[in-house]
Amino acid sequence: MHLDLTDDPKADDEAFVIDQTRAYNRRFSQGGAQRLCVFARDDEDHIIGGLTAKTYWQYLDISFLWVDERHRKLGYATTLMLAAEAEARRRGCKQVIVDTFSFQAPEFYRKLGYSEWGRLTEMDGVHERHFFRKAL
Template identity: 30%
Template sequence: MTYRIETAPDEARSDQVVSGLVAFNQRESELIRRRFEEPHLRPVPLVAYALTAGGELLGGGAARAVPLWQWVEIDELWVQDAARGQGIGAALLASLEAQARALGCRWSKLNTWDFQAPGFYKRQGYVTYATEEDYPPGHVNHLMRKTLG
């Protein structure tokens, strides 16, 4: 067999590569096949907001659950600087986890940089399963997960 490598972008070829990979994955795994069928096609969005009595936003979080795979991915969690250290972040995270459990999720995952909150997530029961050094340059990205039980 002879072949050549091309590096110019080609949308039709890219679509063929994706189609070939998806077909292979679906052939090899029943769960992957089911993941790309309705009603499992789109993750279930989850949100939690912390508000003052007057309705001011103190913080919030967002996640995406894939109940078929029993996983939730925490995408965002933020608390205003002045409101930190009062348990709001822990309450927001617990709310997202509870919503995921109600959907049948058994595990949670997230990533956080060294300057964000790896210590906070560790206190909430998350463990680092991998790190990406120098991502972005000068920082460490912590990939973390938790068994929701």
């Protein structure tokens, strides 16, 4: 055996490991992950905000939430979140999980009814990573 440690893996190698892990997981639960994205667009069809996530095993797992700085504080992030939560409910999800850094939006998630269930400290020496959940 030898190790191949890289920051530039072959796409097929990375996909193989992911596919094998998912195949193993399917032995314990029905259904796989389904992507869920919500985009806010301006009148010229440019993306001014977006949310990327997956739904699986009755969970909405939010990966990224972003709103262009020129459009913040106008309710777009809340609108994106509510749309994703509604679609997750339609897909049969019962919970949402998301994480955010201390310099990003922990208070935003609290205002939307999320409760913190974990925290990592000293990320990059000074930041915290907050883990939130919410029942749908």
